[in-house]
Amino acid sequence: MAPADPFSLDLTWTQVSPRLAAARLTVAAAWLVPLLVVAVLPPVLSGIAWLWVLPAVVVLLALWLLWLVPRQVGALRYAERDDDLLIRRGIMFRSLVVVPYGRMQFVDVKAGPIDRAMGIARVQLHTASPSSDAWIAGLPPAEAARLRERLASRGEARLAGL
Amino acid sequence: MSVPAPVRPEGVGEDGYVWRRMHPVTPLLRGWKIIAAVLIIASTQFTGDIRGAARLLGGDGWVAVLGGFVLVALVAVAWSFVSWRVTRYAVTDEAVHLRQGIVFRQQRQARLDRLQAIDVVQPLLARLVGLSELRLEVAGGAGSRVSLAFLRETEADALRAELLALAAGLRRPGTPGERTTSAAAPGAARPLDQAPSWFPGAAAEPAAGMAGSSGERLEGAAQDGSEPSSSGVTSWAPYGSQPASSSGTPAAYGAQPASSADASGIPAADGSLAGPPAGAVPSYADARYARPYPAATTRPGAVTEPTFATAPEHLVYELPMPRLLGSIILSGGTVWFALFIVAIVVMISVSAPFEAIYSLVPMAFALFSFFWQRINGSATFRAATSPDGIRLRHGLTETRLQTLPPGRVQAVRLHQPLLWRGKDWWRVVVNVAGYAGDREKQGTETVLHPVATRDEALLALWLVLPDLGVDDPRAAVQAGLVGLGEDGGYTAAPRRSRWVDPIGWRRHGVLVTRRALLLRSGRFWRRLDVVPHERTQSLALEQGPLQRQLDVASVAAHSVHGPVVPRIEHLDTAVAVALLEEQAERARHARRTAAPEQWMRSR
Structure with a gap:
């Protein structure tokens, strides 16, 4: 983070448990996985190549969350x-x-x-x-x-x- | 509870409380409400089909309609009657208890030391028969109020005076000493905010017990002389006791209170005290006890001990009707009204079938109710001061007499709608913890002044905060109302914040005084929020990505639920952080020295 963080107020801050990130990701997975399944069905069933965009979007979303949530929890x-x-x-x-x-x-x-x-x-x-x-x-x-x-x-x- | 509790004769219940009933006319008044509701529903059903309604009423149908109506009325009144039978209230030294409910029984207890406001409300019908409703607001959020409806007018006034006196920390005269102490002694009944850490109780306890004599009481207050401004009596003395300065303090704000001697409409307890404010507080206790409530007007079987007289009050400002009408003309509703007229003219001129105008009926109704609510809520608005705090009285058909004890106002906002700018009118609204509950009523309950001139706005602020904590309060408030940039010593948002707020950035500013935080904003809809330091609940510093690039941040001071949401945008980050830190410290300090919740009690 920035060298002089104005929000730190020169205090010693306690971080919360990283298990919170795991818990939040579990919740996210609980709806992302079914969504992925639903998104995979159209391209597989129809065979139209560009429909793979749908599952790709879901995977990107998942990756983004995988990157974001631990950072949020860290903050x-x-x-x-x-x-x-x-x-x-x-x-x-x-x-x-x-x-x-x-x-x-x-x-x-x-x-x-x-x-x-x-x-x-x-x-x-x-x-x-x-x-x-x-x-x-x-x-x-x-x-x-x-x-x-x-x-x-x-x-x-x-x-x-x- | 399937078996209804046996109806206990009036008097002492098994719990030792004296349970009293509401006035016997209550069921009729309550029943009328249900009937009116049914009528409104029925009429809205028929507005779309006026011919159908006419046909129905034209034939024999009217007999059925009338019969149905009578049936509904009977059921409504019967229900109200049963509900009246089971509704009881009791007043003790510490709390008001209310029992109600036919199917789901409920007993509610409102602690008097948590009292935020007492309203006496008189709907039109109740007013005609001389009844009123007493509402006690405690800071419990939605639906936490205790409503005693309906009581006889005199009874409600006396009860209000009694409750205010008890909440202020006075005790009933002639109360046996051991009863006072036994009532006050149990730890559970003691309010937590009187914990020994800040309550030098030894001095206050005898003083409260001897409340019958003002000399004793003042002596008790004087024992605490090391903190002269923190004793309940002296800290609120500017409201009426200091003969020279009571008119002098508002003068410091640059405004004179309305000069008319006393409210003609407000029954003052004691004519000799009603006029000029001189000596109101020192003789307050005398006024309270000099006129015990006449026994003849108390309900038979009710407590016969003498209660308290209404505290004297004196008028500070009132709202002239022409200004109210003017303010309504200069409101957004008028713009809609003009559009409405245009719509009618257009419709007629393009010779649409005349019946098409019926489609405008709901809109006309909405407009009418908007104007009516504005007029009805704010007409005859008057504010007065009394030792029990701020007294507000307003309403045309339904009148409302509010009492806000000292220190109950959590935040004040002075704001100016765009169209009022030419007249320099201001609307003053407040946050009061008890009024949080119902949003739809907030329009009238939380208004301290519906349409104030500049001077009256200052006066309204003075009512809440007699000491603004600056040497020149008038200049500070003026700069807050209309100033830009660094005017009046405000710390303004930096110039770079124009990228996030190109129009309003010069208005964003904050001024910290010894007593309060003044937050200024709004270029077209000007706004000044004032939060006493001891009333900030928590503080927040916020910064979005754009603000971060510009090195600015926003600060929010959290207040209780209400129309005032104090917040200052786009301060320089370093300034905002400093403000947050210092404000936390100031709030802590202010809370320690704040006046006690029981405002007539010495600490």
Whole structure:
């Protein structure tokens, strides 16, 4: 990344588990593979050569995702400060969210079947604002539990109404 | 629950609460709504087929129609009656409880220390029979309000005064000491925001217990003198207590409050306090207790302990009807109306069959309801201050009297539609946590001033933020309203951002004061968002690929759900990052010193 990354704020950022990329790619495969099968059928059945463009597009999409998703997951990081939690996301469209512990109304920890198989969980922070889009996916369950406890205890200590 | 709960006689329930019923006329008013809905549905069914409807009503059909209508009306009223029978409410020192539901029973509890706003709403019919609905907004998102409908007008006003006083941290006079403490002591019932970390409770507890005497209360506040501006009483004193500065503070903003002494339409509790603001707050507690609510007007069987008088208030501004009409003429709806007239003229002139005009009926209806809603919602709009916060009153047929306690406004937006520019009119809207719920009502609920002149807009902002945190608030707001570039000390978007926003880039600007964040934008639809530091929920820094090439970034300050979405686009990246970091720190600091949620309570 750029030598002076303005989004880093000179903090030590924790990356999420690379297993998140595996989980996301699994989900992508779950619809890409049937799509590929459907795309292969027309050229095979009709024998028209240019129809191979269809499966080629699907394969290209798959390759693109294979390249993109690990990068996206690599860009998802978080940092805990004394009073707030910072979450960074995105490569093209970058964002950095700062959530003060005292503003948190509740914390969700979620894990779907694929997440559980991969051993990851997703922590979502809710403030009174619907626009604070603060979540961290791809946390190992132990880390998710630790983070939840920490957020809850810090939030309680600093809770300041609305 | 298949078996309906036995109807308990009025009075104390098994849980020790005093359960009260709504007014017995409620089912008729509620039933009327259902009937009206049926009528509207029926009429929309027939608008497309007027001849068919006429034929049906012409023959013997009208008997069936009338019979059906009577049946629907009976069912509606019967349903409303049963629902009234099972609806009860109870008020304790900490919360309002509401029980309702015929099939699915529900008991809702609204904590008073979480109270965001209290509205007294009077639909036309209820107004005719002297009833009103009391709505308590708590910050629970959609559908979290507690609605007490309908109560007798006087009862609703008294209950509102009582709830505001309790929410402000006062206690009922004559409450036995042990009851006060036992009610306040259990940890679970204590609001979390009064955790010892920032609540020097020892000083406040006796003060609250002795609320009957204002001297005691003020002494309690004075014990906290190290932080004079953070005690509930003193921090809101500019609203009415400082005789010299209450007119002087708005003068600092450059505007004078409306000079008329008091709201003629608003019943003030105590005539002697209703006029000039002098001494309103110091005698507030006296006003509260000097006039216990007359026992004669309380419902038989209801609590007989004396409650609280309505806090005194004084008018700040009101909206003249000509300006409201003018503002509606200068709105987008008028453009549509003109097009509509043109359409009719064209249709008639090309001699289309006259009936083709019927196809315009829905559009005419939509236009009419647009204009009507604008007029009805904003007519007789007036804002007043009181120790309980901002009082807004508006509405032509359905009146609404809103009370926003201090510190409940999360963000303010002053904006100017394109056509209002010539008149220099502004619309002031706010975010209030409780009003988040229903979007369709947001138009009227979240308006602080429907059509303000420049001075009134400043005044409206002053209502929310008496101290803007700059030495020359008027200049700062002026620059925010109409300024460009670096005017008024704003940090503007750099020139290179014109590649991403060629028209508006010079308007993007931000000013940070000691108390609030001012975000300016909009070249044609001018906009100024003001967010008090202690009200920012979270912050975000965002940068798209184009912005990255230009080394600019956007900052969003997240506020509660509402019309104000504070955001500043295309600041220099370094500036944006600094703003984010500093704002996080400022918000943290401001929260620590913010006034308590229970605004009459010393900290």
